[in-house]
Amino acid sequence: MHTFLSNLTDLWRVTVAALVFGAGLPVVFALGIRYRAQLDDGATGSTRTVALTVSTVCFAVVMIAVLAGVLFIARGFLATRLGIHLLGA
Template identity: 55%
Template sequence: MHTLLTDLKDLGRVTLAALLLGAGLPAVFAVGVRWQSRYRDPATAASIRRAAGAGALLCYALVLGIAVAGVLFVAKAFLATRFGIHLFGQS
């Protein structure tokens, strides 16, 4: 019974991570695209909304940072053995 509960707990963690990264990350990117479209008003080119542009930049930076962290996490053993770079607790 203990093994079943441990497996279900781990399954819940994996499912939560998949939902956050699989659906949440594209949603953050979509919010960035939406805010970027509001950065300049198509009716008047002179109207600039700096908060929307900053929000879009923040969304893009967050998505890029998570993508780079994911690639580095996958390649952590390679980086540790070939280059001596130890990331994410790789020993």
């Protein structure tokens, strides 16, 4: 029974990670595109400032996640070849 509960706990963690990174990042990117389109539609004043801020934050979040993923995948190479130890390598 302990093994079954342990497997369910691990499955739940994997499911949450898949939803966040598999579906969450494209949703954040789509929100950034949506707010960026408001700038192209001729938004003025505070609406323009909010749209620019939200779109920039959305794109920054996606870029940071992509960069962290690439560094996580390449951490072994970076540690052995270049001596750079990142993300627990």
